[in-house]
Amino acid sequence: MDKNTRVIIKHNAPDALPRFAALNAQWIKDLHVLEESDKLMIAQPEIYTQNGNHVLSAHLGTEIAGAVALKRHENGEYELTKMAVDSQFRGQGIGQILMENAESFAKNTLGLSRLFLLSNTKNAAALRLYARNGWTVNHEGPHPIYKRANIGMEKQL
Template structure:
């Protein structure tokens, strides 16, 4: 396998971000409006909001992506993590997660990373727990109908 590199958002990667995420969301749950808001407008919904999208490249191919969006004052929301099925099991998720945690640690006003998911995403939940995320109460105002688990990581 080629070396994995992590790069930040560039417009040329926007379609890969959308394609990777639409694939798994549509297959598993059905796409919600909030998904469209982020995936169809990553520059405005993530980057211009003060967030970042990381891409894992294997060679010059996008193997995975994840977004970090400022949330609730002192947090980032980790959202839209996806790894191309052809690259699963190769540590792509670990590389993306490390980039997210590093961003949070470099951001003096961000002390937490939160995420909402669904327990059907067994591999994703295992990854989050591996990196120290713990379960917290669900947000009754969640923007995702499919969310049945909320997790948080305190960063230092």
């Protein structure tokens, strides 16, 4: 990324939703198998902006470099989910910018004191990002709903 190029973070931008779905589908297919919830995300990415859910997208000029979602669960807790950065922008700090903005939005706008996430130990780069940002492991092993999830993490905001 050119140091003069500024990343703009947008909240629930309708034009970013197809890219949000495509970026996530790509990394999931690269490392895992698409599950039913992933297929729903691809078919209807707008559900990630409804019913208390939020999508933050990172824009570089006309390009959508990455995105992340905050998903509200029935118990009122929020999950940081579906974080993806376009392969051409990886290693340029986009994931860090998305993480910082998602955490800030969760704390300052949603009033949350905690977030959780589910991941897989195959996603080494993602796990390093989470650890660097103070996330701690709260679960290891198979997940009852998501086949690919074998590690859970949380962060106090």
